[in-house]
Each structure stands twice: as C-alpha cells, then as structure tokens.
Amino acid sequence: MNIIFFSTKQYDKEFFTQANQHHNHQLNFLDVPLNHHTAVLAKAGDAVCVFVNDVVDESVLKIFAKYDVRLVALRCAGYNNVDLKAAAAVGIKVVRVPAYSPYAVAEHTLALILTLNRKTHRAYNRVKEGNFALNGLIGFDLHGRTVGLIGLGRIGLVTARILKGFGCSVLGYDIAEVKEAQELGVETTELDNLLQISDIISLHCPLTPQTHHLINEDTIAKMKDGVMLINTSRGAIIDTKAVIKGLKSEKISYLGLDVYEEEGDLFFEDLSNKVIKDDVFMRLLSFNNVLITGHQAFLTVDAMQSIARITLQNLTDFEAGKKLENEVLP
Structure with missing residues (x-):
C-alpha cells in the first residue's frame, strides 16, 4: 500500500x-x-x-x-x-x-512524581551553578502515601504495580469493573472519595465527552490541600485555568504534566527561537512546583x-x- x-x-x-x-x-x-x-x-x-x-x-x-x-x-x-x-x-x-507499551507511560508517570517530590530538577540546576544548599528541596516518603488512579486500563494497572512496590496505598476509579485491580491490591472507589483522600492523583483515562475537563474547579475543591496532580493521559481532561487557580491557592502543591489541552500548537516542535504566545501555558511555566514534559511519556x-x-x-x-x-x- x-x-x-x-x-x-x-x-x-x-x-x-x-x-x-x-x-x-x-x-x-x-x-x-x-x-x-x-x-x-x-x-x-x-x-x-x-x-x-x-x-x-x-x-x-x-x-x-x-x-x-x-x-x-x-x-x-x-x-x-x-x-x-x-x-x-x-x-x-x-x-x-x-x-x-504501558510500561513507558507508567514509568514516566513515576518519573514526574519522583522529580516533583524530591525536586531533582531544581537540585540539578543548583549543583551545576555550584549551589549545594538544601533549602527548599525537602520531599516526602512515597511509602505509606495514598495515590489515586483515575482510569484502570493497561497503563493505570502498570502504574498501580509500580506504586505498590513503593509501599503506597493505591485507590482506583474506573467506569468499568476491573478485576485485575483487586488482584493487585488496588482499592476501587467512587471518584469523590478518591479525590478527597489521595495525596497524589494520577490521570490514566481516555479523553471522551464525559472526561473532558474532569479536573475542574469543583473536583479540585474536593481534593486534599497540598495534593500532587499528574497527567500523562490527554491534556483536555484538565481545565488548565482551574488548575492554575488551584496552584495559586496552594490547594495543588505539585503539578506534573506530559500533556496540555492546547498542545497542538506547541509540542513536538523546537520553539526555542520563537515567542510562545499561549499565555495560559506560560503562566503554568512560571510556577516552581510545576513540571511539564512535551508529550514524551510514550517515547x-x-x-x-x-x-x-x-x-x-x-x-x-x-x-x-x-x-x-x-x-x-x-
């Protein structure tokens, strides 16, 4: 052909x-x-x-x-x-x-979690400049923390396995019953409960009319103060402006994104010599507790x-x- x-x-x-x-x-x-x-x-x-x-x-x-x-x-x-x-x-x-390769995306999800938590990206830049101070680099043990996975397909299940290896308590929400999740020790629950008790929330659901802007002002309000939010699925599952409000209010303390709802004009291209005109994206980049990669989780x-x-x-x-x-x- x-x-x-x-x-x-x-x-x-x-x-x-x-x-x-x-x-x-x-x-x-x-x-x-x-x-x-x-x-x-x-x-x-x-x-x-x-x-x-x-x-x-x-x-x-x-x-x-x-x-x-x-x-x-x-x-x-x-x-x-x-x-x-x-x-x-x-x-x-x-x-x-x-x-x-569900492993590729799941492992990148963990890379975002670990980098945001232990601030290795900031430490790397400091050490290159001869700054070995530890102020502002405090993280937390993943062991014993509760992680909520929204979407329990192949990628969500691999992510659950990895998190269980870290000693995390894993909650899962999916519109379908996933028997393998229970076998892995994932506690399936309603979305509201997952939002309320998870220290880390990671998105692994497809983008559909039902999941468009699933993460919005209302769902963010239900989350724990200081929550970590990770998205390696599809950008439009998150209402970016609502997330920015969450960052400003400190409801969200960590944000890791490999996707962005308006990424079509940005990702996969070298724009280093151009002015990025997306004000919402540039506002995201201004936060020191936000980590963005350019849709590379699959790579x-x-x-x-x-x-x-x-x-x-x-x-x-x-x-x-x-x-x-x-x-x-x-």
Whole structure:
C-alpha cells in the first residue's frame, strides 16, 4: 500500500522504515501536520498514518474520500481527534494501536512524581551553578502515601504495580469493573472519595465527552490541600485555568504534566527561537512546583517498535482483506 504519514519526526522514519522490512509498503513521510489545508497531500495514497494532534475531522475525511483514501491508521492509542461518524459515512475505516507499551507511560508517570517530590530538577540546576544548599528541596516518603488512579486500563494497572512496590496505598476509579485491580491490591472507589483522600492523583483515562475537563474547579475543591496532580493521559481532561487557580491557592502543591489541552500548537516542535504566545501555558511555566514534559511519556525504544509493528500490521491486514482487530468504530 501507498501510505502517507503526517506529523513525522526522524524517530518515526527510523522505526517505521525498519519495521516495514516485513511488510514492503510504500512509506511517504511528511513533517507537516494533518488539517483541512494539508489533507490534499494524501491524494496519492491508499491510506494515511496520523498522530495525536493531527486533525481528522469531517472536512478532512471528505477530502480523503474524494481522493479514494480508504484507511486512517492512528499510530497511537487515543482517537479523540478523529470524527468516527464522519469516517463511517464516507466509507473510511479507522485503526489504532490500543497498547504499545504501558510500561513507558507508567514509568514516566513515576518519573514526574519522583522529580516533583524530591525536586531533582531544581537540585540539578543548583549543583551545576555550584549551589549545594538544601533549602527548599525537602520531599516526602512515597511509602505509606495514598495515590489515586483515575482510569484502570493497561497503563493505570502498570502504574498501580509500580506504586505498590513503593509501599503506597493505591485507590482506583474506573467506569468499568476491573478485576485485575483487586488482584493487585488496588482499592476501587467512587471518584469523590478518591479525590478527597489521595495525596497524589494520577490521570490514566481516555479523553471522551464525559472526561473532558474532569479536573475542574469543583473536583479540585474536593481534593486534599497540598495534593500532587499528574497527567500523562490527554491534556483536555484538565481545565488548565482551574488548575492554575488551584496552584495559586496552594490547594495543588505539585503539578506534573506530559500533556496540555492546547498542545497542538506547541509540542513536538523546537520553539526555542520563537515567542510562545499561549499565555495560559506560560503562566503554568512560571510556577516552581510545576513540571511539564512535551508529550514524551510514550517515547521509548520498546514503545516505538511496538507502535511501528502494530500500525504496519493493521495496514497489511486491511490490504489483505482480513478482519481488523484494532478497528475503531463510531
């Protein structure tokens, strides 16, 4: 198949080219993001491969249908950026990578927790300048603390295992019953209870209409004073302006983000020589108890190999007319 890749970086090219030795598709890598203006670039393709911030709305899908693009392959787990009903209406199938490496995201979650707690990022900068003072670097033992996980899918469960290894009490909330959580010693509970008694809250749920701005002024008000909030899931699960208020009032004492609700104009690009015009994001950066990484939780060798392998297998199965195990339906 002739596949047009949007929003590609050098690491995408390397891992997909290597994995394609077993499939022999024609891979065309574009560094531009997908939107209404760039969709025409797919006109020579049989399928497109897109990432988390590409826009696959009704207008884009109609352009694809016009040029006989038959498949949208997401090289990620989330699909909130795709209008599934519009895709079905024009006869375009959508596939994704439901699980690439839950360990990658779970381990990055712990990296944010540990860095914020023990302030290793601040200590690193101090030592480089010859400052070995310990004032302002006091942390707390994770052992014995209560951590609330919102979302008990693959990533949430791996995160729970790691936290249990630290000696944490782990609470979990999910709309579905997850038997494995109980086997791990995770106490499942209602959302309000989790918010009220957790020292650390970590988000691992998908972005849906129900979870959009799940963390807002009302839910923040229910949290413990001095709570640590971590998000390695999707940016729009958090109402950023409400979180800023929480930081200013000191209701939230630590904030770790690998995602941001308006990240599409920021993340995955080098903007070091440009003025960042997002005032809300810049306000976040002004807090010394906020740690932000640029949507890199997924970025391990293991995860990239899985993403490339599963994505290309999805494409091969489609070409062969096989059942699409990873199809996303409206």
